[in-house]
Amino acid sequence: MAVKTYNAGVKEYRQTYWTPEYAPLDTDILACFKITPQPGVDREEAAAAVAAESSTGTWTTVWTDLLTDLDYYKGRAYRIEDVPGDDTCFYAFIAYPIDLFEEGSVVNVFTSLVGNVFGFKAIRGLRLEDVRFPIAYVKTCDGPPLTVFKLNRYAQPNMVARCFSCTIKPVGLSAKNYGRAVCPNVCRDRVGLTKMVTSTANRSCAGANVSISLWKPFTRRNTSCGGMGSSERNCQLRKKCTNAEYAKEISAPIIMRLHYRRFLCNTGLANWCHDNGTFLHSAVQCAVIDKSHIMVFTSVCWPGSASVSGDHHSGTIVSKLEGDRGATLGWIDLMRDSFIKEDRSRGIMFDQDWGSMPGVFPVASGGIHVWHMPALVAIFGDDACLQFGGGTLGHPWGNAAGAAANRVALEACVEARNRGVAIEKEGKAILTDAAKNSPELKIAMETWKEIKFEFDTVDKLDVAHK
């Protein structure tokens, strides 16, 4: 055994953490960061710094390093690549040994990968682009409580082409008005779920009363005309258990959580859902404010899928919210498929094998309306959750008609797609045709025909080569 001696002082990160000769093991957790170093810091040093700070190292040598086998636990920066079209930054590939992390806890992994390293001075920008979890680690995760194929088993008998519409705004209604706005109209038609917005749940007027107002009409519908409506109860960390328990008490099959704000209660809440057969909806729409310093959604898919929820917001491409088409298609694959090949054009940096981990629903939301339906069906396909908030409530004849219009549009597109029609190209004809039998769809098309969200995407993939 090699004997090391203790030499106090600062030495360059690269001496310990830059290991270009290292061949990553099948059991390593791999991460790809896009790093923009500070002027004067070279690439190898910056990459090694990130590897060190996100695993075992700190800024100076400490004597306790010698009490352990550092080579067994340390992260290693093993490869550096140019970013296509951008000289100021580079990709750093880092391998972490599987034993560095607690098994079955994606949260534990991410507290290292996106921990203090993001506040690190030597780098100006840091993006966690993607993470590869080894199958050995995947098998230690319980997976989402209810998922695409599980929900297929439990849900409505005929529910295959799905439109989970929802109503989430406005904020500040009284409990009773909230129920009035959401349920009696919407649930008469088959809106798969309705969602309570966070800020409503936070208000003192909300809470239990709102849930009852929301839930009662569903119970009525479920018993009298069938169907499975569901209301997403927002579960907070502080009130998590009582909220979730209460949702169970009133037989609400879906609860909801906010991904970022309550990241730490992920696993606990997911375990609770496993035990109680509840579907967990995850609200995460990546807010891209500073695109150089962020955890890219590709990596966010992971905690969402592996540990936690049955569905997950993705970008939508066509909506009012941010979303690069290639990247969104990549995320959708990542959420639903069991093996995803590396594909730089979709922001997928590694092969990812999910093993038997079931897929989860990608969620499209944010300013979508009937005119978007052909694109949504083409992009998301079956097994997706389409959330029409304003697109339901904002219908000129109210939300029951709005829900019906959305359904007609969805079904017309699915029917045409199955017939082999290129629905994105023929979208207008399909909708116009369907509207002949649906005055609700017709008026919806007239109301929203001018509304488009054609802004340039802020958060783009690096595919433009020089």
Added chain:
Amino acid sequence: MSEVIDYRSRLSDPASRKFETFSYLPSLDKDQIRKQVEYVVNKGWNPAIEHTEPEFLMSNYWYMWKLPMFGETDVERILAEAEACHKANPNNHVRLIGYNNFNQSQGTAMVIYRGKTV
């Protein structure tokens, strides 16, 4: 104030009941049904026929018409089974299912003969 039209849908009105996929569209005609069967076959799914009395349409399990037609790719034979089921149960909803054995669930399901609602 713009003109608002009431949306005709009542819990008390069985005719306004919906039964998911394609129930918001007018009933599919023969040609459209054939296209959907072709879609199931082209996807490599296993076709199956089920039926139920309309009053029990929301029950999770419908009557199976024989067994799923595993490996059947002949569109004519699938259509013939659906029609046989419809003839034998003229008042019932009859649905076409495509079982996807890779993701272990139904790839699609749709009512192709609408029963008589009561």
